[in-house]
Amino acid sequence: MPERLAEMLLDLWTPLIILWITLPPCIFMAPMNHSQVLMSGSPLELNRLGEEQRILNRSKRGWVWNQMFVLEEFSGPEPILVGRLHTDLDPGSKKIKYILSGDGAGTIFQINDVTGDIHAIKRLDREEKAEYTLTAQAVDWETSKPLEPPSEFIIKVQDINDNAPEFLNGPYHATVPEMSILGTSVTNVTATDADDPVYGNSAKLVYSILEGQPYFSIEPETAIIKTALPNMDREAKEEYLVVIQAKDMGGHSGGLSGTTTLTVTLTDVNDNPPKFAQSLYHFSVPEDVVLGTAIGRVKANDQDIGENAQSSYDIIDGDGTALFEITSDAQAQDGIIRLRKPLDFETKKSYTLKVEAANVHIDPRFSSRGPFKDTATVKIVVEDADEPPVFSSPTYLLEVHENAALNSVIGQVTARDPDITSSPIRFSIDRHTDLERQFNINADDGKITLATPLDRELSMWHNITIIATEIRNHSQISRVPVAIKVLDVNDNAPEFASEYEAFLCENGKPGQVIQTVSAMDKDDPKNGHYFLYSLLPEMVNNPNFTIKKNEDNSLSILAKHNGFNRQKQEVYLLPIVISDSGNPPLSSTSTLTIRVCGCSNDGVVQSCNVEAYVLPIGLSMGALIAILACIILLLVIVVLFVTLRRHKNEPLIIKDDEDVRENIIRYDDEGGGEEDTEAFDIATLQNPDGINGFLPHHRRGLLGGISPDAV
CATH class of the missing domain: 2.60.40.60 (Cadherins)
Structure with a gap:
């Protein structure tokens, strides 16, 4: 209790003591040049000092003022004296008038125009305005003429401890990892004090923690907050509230203080196992x-x-x-x-x-x-659950020869009910996968049979789906794909790979290759195709052509002699027997048409009778177009001619009763004698086929109806 009373008395007398200490400097003004601002003393002292100043500095004129001070927040029954203006031209005869202008003149500061005393008539706040700049002037009382040039001076508001510290950014939040060691820095907080930091201790702050011990501590001057206990556990307590105080006057008694709160959250670290x-x-x-x-x-x-x-x-x-x-x-x-x-x-x-x-x-x-x-x-x-049937295999691959008999078994699928109470299974074919119904299946044992004939050359694979259904529960079904491969059998005879037509030059040489032919077979033997070529037995020794088997499974047809004449025989037909290597082998006879043509010296076919098989050398495309145009023009003329004749209704056939004598042409040429008889070979009429095997135009035979001498 005595300590509290002493503290109250100290708080009461402190402003008065400060006022007593600071007031004399506030009213004292050191003289500079010949002008004075007196802060204390009697008028006689003022006159004496002014006279001495005039004697020493009579040659100098002009105002130069020192600073004046006034204590902030001072209030009393009377205005407070700030200072006094005086000039050495004032003999005390009251003929000089003092004038004050500038910041706060007349509103805050008031001057006695006779004595020069300056008073503060309002309560001042240094934090609102710290200093005022004013101008002093001395004039003649009667004439108002300036006796001195105007001079500026400053009145500073002297600070007192009237502002408490403030935490402008509070309340604060900070984090620190749990299990941190002692003294781990958490954060720092800063307070501000509006009092003058350069005068006295009014703005000297000291920090302390009012609430939050023993977990955290604070540096008194830097306000750095640290952990005060090691290994704080987040799982035990996650959040702490810390109350922080900032006190001015260096923390001494009588100072003002402000507080804020800091919420510290412990962040998690992995210190616990799952x-x-x-x-x-x-x-x-x-x-x-x-x-x-x-x-x-x-x-x-x-x-x-x-x-x-x-x-x-x-x-x-x-x-x-x-x-x-x-x-x-x-x-x-x-x-x-x-x-x-x-x-x-x-x-x-x-x-x-x-x-x-x-x-x-x-x-x-x-x-x-x-x-x-x-x-x-x-x-x-x-x-346990009712499971669908399980096939013995996820897929099935079956093989069947294309000549398999109808209703023959080509394979079998099996399935079982995996449940303990096994149910019988019925099999069926998904007909969406067998639209032509080529296969059937036994519903009880799953045997697949052939329903329609197969042809590998039409379709080598058939993919069907078999369905297995439990008899006791028709909703339990399973499906399995079945691929059926059709195996080849030798059921197709070989034949020419294309329709060949050979051209033989009249000026050809013996042994010259007329044409090379190849064969094809729709079957697909495992070891590949191997063909045998031969002539019909009755044509093996024909005088005109022979054949030679090549290593690439093809056949070359060669001429036996030269001197072929298209005027005597235009076309030769050469039947060739082609056999495969199947078991049993199959064969067929294909006929090669050989046409005799006129050729150039280098063997290029130019014409075959009236038909031009090769364009003459040098004939351009333009010439060919011109020829075609002429042909079309001739056809148009013929059509027009026939049309005009029909319009005249003239008969085109000579009637029997018309005189035809004018149509008889008489020739007076004599016969050629022996030349006429030699020009025609009578033996040819007796034997139309000819001894050399020439085939007339009207005797082009079909397969099997060709004379042995036609080759």
Whole structure:
């Protein structure tokens, strides 16, 4: 109680003591040049000092003033005297008038125009305005003429401790990691004081903590806040409220103070391992569950938060490691157990797994506490379900020869009901995959038979789908693809690869290759095609042509002699027998047409009788177009001519009763004698085929109807 009373008395007398100390300097003004501002003393002293100044500085004129001071926040019954203006020209006869102008003249500061005393008539606040610049002037009282040039001077407002410290940015928030060591810096706060920082201790601040011990401490001068206890645990307490005080006057008694709050949040570090909520989990799953389906969830709790609580899950042991997998859910922080492979109740009815949860982000500072992981046991019970039939194979491949007999068995599929209470199975063909109904299936045993003939050359593969249905539950069905490959048999004879037509030059040489032909066979033997070529037996020794087998399975036709004459025989037909290497082999006879043509000296075909097979050398495209145009023009003329004749209705056929004598032409030429008889070979008339095997134009035979001498 005595201390509190002393403190109150000190607070009461402190302003008066400060006023008593600072008032004499405020009213004292040191003389400079010949003008004076007197802050104390009697009028006689003022006159004496002014007279001495005039004697010493009579030659100098002009005002130069020192600063004046006035204490802020001072209030009393009378205006406060700030200072006094005086000039050495004032003998005390009251003939000089003092005038004051500038900041606050007349409103804040008032001058006695006779004595020069300046008073503050209002309460001043240094924080609002710290100094005032005014102008003093001395004039003659009667004439108002200036006696001295105007001179500026400054009145400064002297500070007192009237402002408490303030935390402008409060309240504050800061974070610090949990488990931090002693003295870890948290943050720093700063207060401001509006008082003058260069005068006295009014703005000298000292910081302290009013609330928040023993967890935090503060540096008194820098306001840096640090941890005062080591290893604070976020999981025990996450947030702390700290009350901070700033006090001026260096923290001494009587100073003003301000406070603010700081909320300190402990941030998380990974100092806790995951822990399963239970050591044993039970799940059940039907055996027909779809692969990838979630079986169940396990969760390991972690007192940490954020990434420090993230855990990865693994199956580390058990009899179902190949059938199940576990994945981590980053949002829920739990492990999801999923099915990887199909289950079979009839094979195994339960599984046991050992799962592990381990932190993803490990803090090495706490690794000495032990492994940041935990394990739990998971038991999974498989429930029985009505499953569809199961085929003995996921796909079937059957082979059948294209000449297989109808209703013959080409293959078989089998299926079974995997359930304990096995149901009989019925088989059928999905007719959408067998639109032509080429196959049938026995509904009881799954044997596939042939319903229509096959032809490999039309379709080598047939893909059908077999359906297996449980008799006791028709909704339980299964499907299996069956690929049927049609195997080749030698049922097609070889023939020419294309329709060949050979051209033989009249001036050709013996042994010259007239044409090279090749054969094709619709069959597809395993060892590839190999063809045998021969002439008909009755034409093996023909005098005109021979054949030669080439290594590339082709055949060349050669001329036996030269001197072919298209005037005597224009076309030769050469039947060729082609046999394959099948078992049994098949053969056919193809006829090659050989046309005798006129050729150039270098063997280029130019014409075959009236038909030009090769354009003459040098004939351009323009000439060919001109010829075609002429032909078209002639056709148009003929059509016009016939049309005009019909319009005249003139008969085109000579009637029997018309005189035809004028149409008889008489020739007086004599016969040629022996030359006429030699010009025609009578033997040719007796033997139309000719001894040399020439075939007349009207005797072009078909296959099997060709004379042996036609080649």
